[in-house]
Structures are given as C-alpha cells and as structure tokens.
Amino acid sequence: MALPDPGVYDPALLYAAARLYYEEDATQAEVAARLGTSRATVSRLLAEAKRCGIVRIEVVPPGSDLPADELSRRVADLLGLESVYLSPALPPTSGRSAVDVMGGTLAPAVARALSEAGLAPGDVLLVSSGRTVYEVSRFDLTPLPGVLVAPTVGGNDQPEEWYQTNEITRRVANRVGGRATYLFAPALPGPNLHPSLLQDPSIQRVLDLWPQARCALMGIGAPPLSRSDIPRFVPTDSTSLRRAVGDVCSRFYDREGVPVGFEGIDRLIAIDLEILRRIPVTIAVAVGSDKVESIIGGARGGYYRRLVTDPATAGAIVAALPQEVIA
Incomplete structure (x- = not known):
C-alpha cells in the first residue's frame, strides 16, 4: 500500500x-505500535514535524550557553580584541536562509559598536561591501x-x-544621519583604465580619506573558494587563493592573517591592509560557522579590534580556540 504524502x-x-x-524517549517501533x-510512517511523521516547525532542533556550540557578558569577554580575550558585541540569537529561518534574517538581529549590536566609536561631526566612517553589512544597512543605526x-x-x-x-555607503549614511561620498570606480579596473582612474580628482578625493578615517565598519568574507557568492572580479581559479581563509574590504588573508595576493591585485582599488590596521576604531561584523576561521584569521x-557577532558564532570561536589566546 502506498504511503500518504507527508504534506497531508x-x-x-x-x-x-x-x-x-522526543519527550517520552519512545523508539520509532514503540511510537508505531502506539x-x-x-x-516507515513514523519516520515520515518525524521528518514532517521538523519541516513544519512542530519539532525544532538546535545545535549549540560549546560556550554559547554562557551568559552574554562572559561569552563576549571570553571571545575578546581569545581573539585579542578590545570589545565583542553580541546580538541576540538569530531567529528561526522558516525556510529562509540566515542572511535573510540576520540584518535586523545584528543591527542593534552594530549600533552599539558605532555609538562607542567616539565619532564627531567631520570624522570619516569607512564601510565595506558584502552581504552582512548590506543587510545591516537596511535597519536603524545610531545617529552620527x-x-x-x-x-x-x-x-x-x-x-x-x-x-x-556606493549603495551601502548611501544606506549607512542615511541610517546614521551622515554625509555620503562615493567612489565611482570598479574594484579591479583593467591595466589601461587603472592609471587614469587614479588621476581622477573625484576618485583621489575618496582614496585620500582612507588614512584619515576614524572608524571602519566591515564584513568578513568566508574562504573564497568555498563561497557560492563572491564578487565577479575575484579570480577563483587563482592558485594563491587556496590559502585564503577570508577577506576584509576585498583584501584576502590566510589563517595566520598574512595577506594573500592574486594576479592583478596591484590594480585593486581597495583600502590597503596596513592603512586599515592604523584606523583607530575598526569594527567587523560576521556570523556563521563558515566564517569562524575567517574571523580568527x-x-x-590585526585587521579589526572590535567584533559584532551572534552567540552561536561566538560559541564556535570558543570551541575552535579552547586553549589559545591570540597575541
């Protein structure tokens, strides 16, 4: 006899x-008898119960059950950071992906980090591209x-x-009540276009702001060769990028934080990592098990000194670095 469709x-x-x-610890055979x-039908019932939300199973990394203050301090100590700002746990996705729900959850923690950056009128706030910062920019942030x-x-x-x-810059400026300035250039221009772009006054004006910045807000990219979503200019066939575990501002690095280059990187129009290190307040925002190694690297x-993340990712960082403290 054919089994009924689980959806009915x-x-x-x-x-x-x-x-x-799940509550009475009966075996599937005992459930079938009852x-x-x-x-076979019981197995389908249990699978459908999970699919429709009657059963919710959470995998909790070690450490994520700690009180928020203790967990954030522990992650900051392990990573050698000034501060870690924890958001609430990401809500159930109900068929959507985590990126669809993370913006509203992370935005209040990002707002706290920005409010503690000590920014005054006239200060420069830099922002990176990437899905995480983009999603956060859809929600209210602190007035600046x-x-x-x-x-x-x-x-x-x-x-x-x-x-x-530029779109993210516009959004963030609107959210904080600031003034946006735009960079009208591709990330990786061709050999002939690159020199002329650097001579353009409007582009040079933005590049001159980078070393003057008081604060930078950036996402952290997952390992480039494991990503399904990556900027088109990144040469994913590059042998060198096999060593990369992540990136900030489209600058890649390995698990020790050493920069990783690729062919044509001399034409990349992106803030240099050495300039980024010298910015007084650097805030990274990242969530997800696929970014744990990227966050650590x-x-x-030393590309950021403050981190915004969620409890699950923080717990996974603690699990990945049980004995180690980054100098």
Missing part, C-alpha cells in the same frame, strides 16, 4: 509522534550627524547590490 498528515498526528519520540502505524561616510573598495560594476559599495592579522 494531520498536525495532531505529527505532534503525537513527535511528543512520544499510533497503530508502521516504522555630520560624519562623512565613504566606501573602502570600488565596485560600481558589480551586479549584486551587496557588492555595490582576521583577528590574527
């Missing part, structure tokens, strides 16, 4: 099977009237809006 199971039956199996059905907001990398030729740094390189 009675919710009461799904709940009964889930309660017996409900008068087969083990008179602050000049500028991009850290070109990208006006990228089709995805989260790699359009960036801290080792």
Whole structure:
C-alpha cells in the first residue's frame, strides 16, 4: 500500500509522534505500535514535524550557553580584541536562509559598536561591501550627524547590490544621519583604465580619506573558494587563493592573517591592509560557522579590534580556540 504524502498528515498526528519520540524517549517501533502505524510512517511523521516547525532542533556550540557578558569577554580575550558585541540569537529561518534574517538581529549590536566609536561631526566612517553589512544597512543605526561616510573598495560594476559599495555607503549614511561620498570606480579596473582612474580628482578625493578615517565598519568574507557568492572580479581559479581563509574590504588573508595576493591585485582599488590596521576604531561584523576561521584569521592579522557577532558564532570561536589566546 502506498504511503500518504507527508504534506497531508494531520498536525495532531505529527505532534503525537513527535511528543512520544522526543519527550517520552519512545523508539520509532514503540511510537508505531502506539499510533497503530508502521516504522516507515513514523519516520515520515518525524521528518514532517521538523519541516513544519512542530519539532525544532538546535545545535549549540560549546560556550554559547554562557551568559552574554562572559561569552563576549571570553571571545575578546581569545581573539585579542578590545570589545565583542553580541546580538541576540538569530531567529528561526522558516525556510529562509540566515542572511535573510540576520540584518535586523545584528543591527542593534552594530549600533552599539558605532555609538562607542567616539565619532564627531567631520570624522570619516569607512564601510565595506558584502552581504552582512548590506543587510545591516537596511535597519536603524545610531545617529552620527555630520560624519562623512565613504566606501573602502570600488565596485560600481558589480551586479549584486551587496557588492555595490556606493549603495551601502548611501544606506549607512542615511541610517546614521551622515554625509555620503562615493567612489565611482570598479574594484579591479583593467591595466589601461587603472592609471587614469587614479588621476581622477573625484576618485583621489575618496582614496585620500582612507588614512584619515576614524572608524571602519566591515564584513568578513568566508574562504573564497568555498563561497557560492563572491564578487565577479575575484579570480577563483587563482592558485594563491587556496590559502585564503577570508577577506576584509576585498583584501584576502590566510589563517595566520598574512595577506594573500592574486594576479592583478596591484590594480585593486581597495583600502590597503596596513592603512586599515592604523584606523583607530575598526569594527567587523560576521556570523556563521563558515566564517569562524575567517574571523580568527582576521583577528590574527590585526585587521579589526572590535567584533559584532551572534552567540552561536561566538560559541564556535570558543570551541575552535579552547586553549589559545591570540597575541
């Protein structure tokens, strides 16, 4: 006899099977006997109960069950950072991906980090491209009237809006009540275009702001060769990028934080990592198990000194560095 489609199971039956199996620790055979059905049907009932949200299973990394203050201090100590700002746990995605829900969860923690940056009217706030900063820029941040907001990398030729740094710059400036200035240049111009772009006064004006910046807000990219979403200019066939575990502002680095180059990087219009290190307040925002190694490598390189993340990612960092403290 054909089994019924799991999508048509009675919710009461799904709940009964889930309660017996997960709360009363009955085996699938015992659940089948109690409900008068087969083990195969019980397996389908349990799978459907998870799919529709009757059963919710959370995998908690070691350390993420610590009180928030203790967990943030522990991560800061392990990574050698000034501060770690923890958001609430990301909400259930209900069929959406984590990136679809992270912006509203992370934005208040990013706002706290920006409010403690000591920015005054006339100060320069740099922002990077990337999906995380883009999603955060959709929500309210702290008021920073008179602050000049500028991009850290070109990208006006990228089709995805989260790699359009000017768009993110505009959004962040609107959220903080600052003034936006734009970089009208591709991230990696061709050999003939690159010299002329550097001579353009409007472009040079933005590049001159980089070493003057008081604060930088940046995302942290996952290992480039494991990503399904990456800027078009990145040469994913580059042998050198096999060593890269992440990037900030489109500058790649290995697990020790050592910069990783690629062919044509001399034409990359992006803030230099040495300039980034000298900015007084550097705030990175990143979540996800795929970014744990990227976060650690960036801290080792000294590319940021303050981190915004969620409890699950913080716990995964603690699990990855149980004995180690980054100098």
